[in-house]
Amino acid sequence: MKNKTYNRKKIVVTCVICITLLIGLCGRLAYIMLYQSEYYTARAKELHERERSIKAARGRILDANGTVLADNKTVCTISVIHSQVTQPEIVISNLSKILGLSEEYVRKRVEKVSSIERIKSNVEKETGDAIRKLNLAGVKVDEDYKRYYPYASLASKVLGFTGGDNQGIIGLEVIYEEELAGEEGTIFTVTDAKGIEVEEAGEERVEPVSGHDLHISLDVNIQQYATQLAMQAMETKQAESVSIIVMNPQDGEILAMVNVPEFDLNHPFELPDTLDTTTLSEKEKQDALNQIWRNGCINDTYEPGSTFKIITAAAGLEEGVVTTEDNFSCPGYTIVEDRKIRCHKIAGHGAETFVEAIENSCKQEFMKML
Numbered sequence: 001m002k003n004k005t006y007n008r009k010k011i012v013v014t015c016v017i018c019i020t021l022l023i024g025l026c027g028r029l030a031y032i033m034l035y036q037s038e039y040y041t042a043r044a045k046e047l048h049e050r051e052r053s054i055k056a057a058r059g060r061i062l063d064a065n066g067t068v069l070a071d072n073k074t075v076c077t078i079s080v081i082h083s084q085v086t087q088p089e090i091v092i093s094n095l096s097k098i099l100g101l102s103e104e105y106v107r108k109r110v111e112k113v114s115s116i117e118r119i120k121s122n123v124e125k126e127t128g129d130a131i132r133k134l135n136l137a138g139v140k141v142d143e144d145y146k147r148y149y150p151y152a153s154l155a156s157k158v159l160g161f162t163g164g165d166n167q168g169i170i171g172l173e174v175i176y177e178e179e180l181a182g183e184e185g186t187i188f189t190v191t192d193a194k195g196i197e198v199e200e201a202g203e204e205r206v207e208p209v210s211g212h213d214l215h216i217s218l219d220v221n222i223q224q225y226a227t228q229l230a231m232q233a234m235e236t237k238q239a240e241s242v243s244i245i246v247m248n249p250q251d252g253e254i255l256a257m258v259n260v261p262e263f264d265l266n267h268p269f270e271l272p273d274t275l276d277t278t279t280l281s282e283k284e285k286q287d288a289l290n291q292i293w294r295n296g297c298i299n300d301t302y303e304p305g306s307t308f309k310i311i312t313a314a315a316g317l318e319e320g321v322v323t324t325e326d327n328f329s330c331p332g333y334t335i336v337e338d339r340k341i342r343c344h345k346i347a348g349h350g351a352e353t354f355v356e357a358i359e360n361s362c363k364q365e366f367m368k369m370l
């Protein structure tokens with residue numbers, strides 16, 4: 001009788017414990033399903049979704065008249081997803097042949113166990129379309145953008161250029177990076193437990209946001225004309241470089257900024273043929289590129305010298321200090337306090353009008369105006 005009572009109590013206690021645990025489990029399940037559903041749905045989505053970025057179209061750069069100086073060209077990025085490749089040898093053979101890459105290079109990326117591996121970017125659209133038509137399992141062809149400069153070398157050191165990731169490196173491209181860049185989009189694809197894409201699920205896209213256009217004060221016509229003059233001056237004077245800045249005197253806007261020799265913005269990493277690159281180290285090559293990209297108009301110091309006489313003459317006429325009919329006399333020097341400042345013509349220019357003083361670039365007369 002004692003044993004029966006003991007066993008009955010044991011059974012009751014066990015039942016109570018089991019019921020309590022069951023109630024607790026049901027409560028926990030209800031809590032997860034009702035209050036934590038969004039959290040676990042998002043986690044499950046992250047686990048089964050694969051992401052691929054979509055580059056945004058970079059904002060254009062336009063001159064004062066709306067002429068496009070920097071634009072975008074549609075290209076493709078070729079990638080592989082290891083878990084989805086079913087015929088690796090066929091993939092390696094086709095990609096290496098079409099993209100002009102070594103089989104060893106492609107094999108390393110195809111066989112690398114990763115969520116997604118980029119094979120090559122900035123591939124011409126026609127080439128990307130040809131790969132897409134092969135319908136190779138695990139090979140992704142995503143449309144992308146590459147910077148394109150219609151005028152090649154025009155204003156190259158002002159505009160600057162972008163790198164392989166479409167980010168600005170020098171010039172206006174890097175200064176206005178935030179405005180030009182835009183926001184990348186994303187492609188979401190659903191995969192199973194093995195990482196194989198579920199075709200029936202389709203794709204979900206978050207569209208990219210294009211960058212803002214940049215309107216600058218340069219005038220392409222004035223820029224081209226100033227570039228021609230700079231090239232002529234460099235050839236005539238056998239100079240290493242020539243710089244020209246054209247400004248609007250009313251508001252100081254830059255209408256042209258020339259630094260010759262320029263470089264091709266569509267191939268900015270190519271060194272000139274006149275430079276022997278066979279003996280150069282990588283650092284020396286980079287230093288040479290930095291010199292080619294350097295904008296002398298804003299980075300180098302320059303003593304204006306006689307070119308400032310034009311400003312002095314204009315200021316004198318505007319203020320009424322001199323007129324075009326005024327006469328001067330140049331003895332070949334001028335004494336300023338304890339110094340004798342000589343004219344470039346030691347014998348002096350003698351009697352001369354204001355106009356003749358400008359023609360002769362006679363510093364003595366400009367000193368008198370001041």
